[in-house]
Amino acid sequence: MRRPLARLLTVLAAFIALVATPVTSASPVLAASAVPSVPAAQAADNWNPPSNLTQPLNEVWNHVSTTYPNLYGFRNYGWDQVMANRGSINYCVRWESDAPVSAALRDSVHAALKRQFAKWAAAMVENGTGHNAWPYTTVPVNIVGWAVKNRSTLQWTDNSVDIYAGNLDGGGAPQCAPDCGRFFHQNGDYSRCPGGAARHYDQSLWLTKGFQGGAGGDWGQRVGQEYFTGALSQENIHIYLHEVGHTFGLDDFYDWTPTGQCCFLMKAGSATQITEFDKWMLRDFWRHVKSRYGL
Secondary structure, eight states: OOOOOOOOHHHHHHHHTTTTTOSSSSOSSTTTSOOOOOOOOOOOOTTOOOOHHHHHHHHHHOOOOOOOTTTTTTOSHHHHHHHHHTEEEEEEEESOSSSSHHHHHHHHHHHHHHHHHHHHHHTTETTTGGGGOOSSSSOEEEEEEHHHHHSGEOOOOSSEEEEEEEEEEEOOOOOOGGGGBBTTTTTTOOTTTOOOOOBBBBBBEEHHHHHOOOEEETTTEEEEEEEEEETTTOOOOOHHHHHHHHTOOOOOOSOOOOTOOOOOOTTTOOOOOHHHHHHHHHHHHHHGGGGGTOO
């Protein structure tokens, strides 16, 4: 269902060559950055995984930290985006399809996106508070724009979201204005964004007609247009959820499985929802990067 993972630095090189067209690599851990490396957080604080998960979690972190040597230098994980926004995420919907979009369909896409993203945010909450100094109990999602090739594809006239028609990336896919995109302005300077910082977007939900599988990274997530719109009422849009895991730094498991674990969301094809192991992998990643925020 998914395409093999290309190792990160190659992916980022393609990105920085510009482009707004991410390759189908799934891992965001990879990009290069000039920011100095930050030491790993010590394991003491509030780290309390179930005893049966301790070994496999250690195996995962050892694998990630040795596979991606620039892990601590990379500063555009989903964590960085949420912290920069003080607790929220802004999205652009890239509609790479000629299928018409009614106002009702638009609103259903928005609702599903918010509901699905909230599942990862909920994984960071324990007993009503953020786990291990995570400062937010919810992470609201704001959809600030839609990008299409032709304005006539969007069958509404209200101004609830910004519309970008005919703004195409190097591969011919519609995109919201790069001047408003965090991927292009990781320093937070949105002075050239028509709507200013409030209308910037951190990630894109890229819905491509006929696209098989998924891709995800710091730029957002890409899945099939037919797949996503056909799953709007489902409890778990699992390919999208998997790709959001990559946005927060979680890896793929194409060629190995942690001890005692058979089935979890980040092991593509083995689960269709966020499992306990996925939740603790997310928390473990936070444990190792939270020191960059003084936590």
